[in-house]
Amino acid sequence: xxxxxxxxxxxxxxxxxxxxxxxxxxxxxxxxxxxxxxxxxxxxxxxxxxxxxxxxxxxxxxxxxxxxxxxxxxxxxxxxxxxxxxxxxxxxxxxxxxxxxxxxxxxxxxxxxxxxxxxxxxxxxxxxxxxxxxxxxxxxxxxxxxxxxxxxxxxxxxxxxxxxxxxxxxxxxxxxxxxxxxxxxxxxxxxxxxxxxxxxxxxxxxxxxxxxxxxxxxxxxxxxxxxxxxxxxxxxxxxxxxxxxxxxxxxxxxxxxxxxxxxxxxxxxxxxxxxxxxxxxxxxxxxxxxxxxxxxxxxxxxxxxxxxxxxxxxxxxxxxxxxxxxxxxxxxxxxxxxxxxxxxxxxxxxxxxxxxxxxxxxxxxxxxxxxxxxxxxxxxxxxxxxxxxxxxxxxxxxxxxxxxxxxxxxxxxxxxxxxxxxxxxxxxxxxxxxxxxxxxxxxxxxxxxxxxxxxxxxxxxxxxxxxxxxxxxxxxxxxxxxxxxxxxxxxxxxxxxxxxx
Numbered sequence: 299x300x301x302x303x304x305x306x307x308x309x310x311x312x313x314x315x316x317x318x319x320x321x322x323x324x325x326x327x328x329x330x331x332x333x334x335x336x337x338x339x340x341x342x343x344x345x346x347x348x349x350x351x352x353x354x355x356x357x358x359x360x361x362x363x364x365x366x367x368x369x370x371x372x373x374x375x376x377x378x379x380x381x382x383x384x385x386x387x388x389x390x391x392x393x394x395x396x397x398x399x400x401x402x403x404x405x406x407x408x409x410x411x412x413x414x415x416x417x418x419x420x421x422x423x424x425x426x427x428x429x430x431x432x433x434x435x436x437x438x439x440x441x442x443x444x445x446x447x448x449x450x451x452x453x454x455x456x457x458x459x460x461x462x463x464x465x466x467x468x469x470x471x472x473x474x475x476x477x478x479x480x481x482x483x484x485x486x487x488x489x490x491x492x493x494x495x496x497x498x499x500x501x502x503x504x505x506x507x508x509x510x511x512x513x514x515x516x517x518x519x520x521x522x523x524x525x526x527x528x529x530x531x532x533x534x535x536x537x538x539x540x541x542x543x544x545x546x547x548x549x550x551x552x553x554x555x556x557x558x559x560x561x562x563x564x565x566x567x568x569x570x571x572x573x574x575x576x577x578x579x580x581x582x583x584x585x586x587x588x589x590x591x592x593x594x595x596x597x598x599x600x601x602x603x604x605x606x607x608x609x610x611x612x613x614x615x616x617x618x619x620x621x622x623x624x625x626x627x628x629x630x631x632x633x634x635x636x637x638x639x640x641x642x643x644x645x646x647x648x649x650x651x652x653x654x655x656x657x658x659x660x661x662x663x664x665x666x667x668x669x670x671x672x673x674x675x676x677x678x679x680x681x682x683x684x685x686x687x688x689x690x691x692x693x694x695x696x697x698x699x700x701x702x703x704x705x706x707x708x709x710x711x712x713x714x715x716x717x718x719x720x721x722x723x724x725x726x727x728x729x730x731x732x733x734x735x736x737x738x739x740x741x742x743x744x745x746x747x748x749x750x751x752x753x754x755x756x757x758x759x760x761x762x763x764x765x766x767x768x769x770x771x772x773x774x775x776x777x778x779x780x781x782x783x784x785x786x787x788x789x790x791x792x793x794x795x796x797x798x799x
Contacts, residue, residue: 405510482517512538646773
């Protein structure tokens with residue numbers, strides 16, 4: 299989860315054809331001497347695998363290679379400290395001097411990269427039943443018509459302790475990797491290793507992060523520049539966390555104001571009134587009259603009734619619930635999420651499931667359907683994909699969402715919380731006059747509301763014109779909706795294309 303107040307993790311137009319079940323060509327990479335010293339789960343990771351594939355994009359055939367394997371991170375003495383798992387997709391025959399390469403990671407902290415790989419950008423995508431999109435048991439892996447591969451080579455990386463990435467010594471993992479800056483440094487080193495091993499120093503380099511991956515992308519970009527001498531060309535953030543204090547609505551009027559536009563957007567969608575103009579009005583109301591009312595002395599009498607009535611009217615929530623919470627709506631509370639026997643999703647407030655406790659219980663007993671339900675299908679799907687199509691077979695369970703990593707995470711640093719990335723964004727935009735930041739948010743995401751990124755954008759003094767915001771119908775994993783996934787791929791393709799000129 300992003301912060302201990304959230305009861306869940308925060309993450310996560312081309313015709314595509316992937317050659318079916320290509321016989322995996324296992325890389326003829328000899329076991330490294332270091333492998334003899336590895337113990338525990340890290341020692342069970344197999345040698346790298348290389349497979350060949352192709353698909354048609356925009357009427358043109360595109361052949362690509364998938365390289366599935368690990369990178370070795372070392373301690374100060376040069377001894378192996380962690381095996382970092384990755385899947386790289388590279389276009390065959392491309393000009394490596396000009397072909398972009400993008401490094402993907404999810405968030406959590408504790409989430410593996412299968413979400414972005416099989417959910418958004420990879421050559422294969424997990425498709426959920428059209429009539430029952432919450433049915434993870436019957437999801438199937440199909441060719442992804444919205445893959446980003448026509449625009450960029452892609453390297454999907456699992457953070458240490460997630461996915462198939464494993465520390466050599468689990469007892470030292472938290473001290474070495476489970477913190478904001480340490481994590482950024484580890485990713486930067488892993489990226490530098492891949493770039494060096496594949497001769498991609500001259501390629502344009504991009505970072506793509508989801509949810510906590512927003513924080514991670516800023517940290518990695520800065521660590522790459524300051525520690526590895528590699529300056530990125532661009533950053534793509536999907537449903538990003540940037541300022542964590544804006545995600546905790548408990549006793550924080552600003553956080554409540556940031557969340558309100560997503561409540562309103564969900565109601566506008568339900569009533570078929572969702573427009574850019576209506577969203578702009580919602581944001582201005584939230585940061586104006588609504589925030590003033592919350593931050594001031596709590597209203598009383600008729601003034602309170604008028605305030606609660608307007609919030610209820612704008613959000614579609616019962617006025618009794620708004621009044622009970624004194625206008626400061628808690629997205630996680632059962633009162634807010636449960637109505638008419640249905641439970642609304644924290645990650646997509648327009649999604650509902652049958653409420654297992656309609657009589658009302660402690661919030662922890664109200665499950666979240668994205669991460670506790672259908673979203674879990676990404677883990678099993680990736681394990682099968684890695685083994686059967688990429689030729690990477692291991693006895694290790696793919697750790698899609700690691701609570702061990704999440705609970706051990708250290709958000710602090712040098713006496714101050716390392717949760718505010720705006721200062722680093724300011725530095726990166728100022729230091730790199732060509733840096734472009736692409737931000738994608740779902741209208742209905744209550745975990746990382748789009749209001750937070752709009753506020754950050756509006757308060758960047760230098761380079762705000764190089765930080766573009768894109769809003770899509772959907773929640774935290776906005777790409778779970780096929781139409782939004784296609785729109786995101788279209789906009790990202792234009793982003794990469796503009797960068798090339």
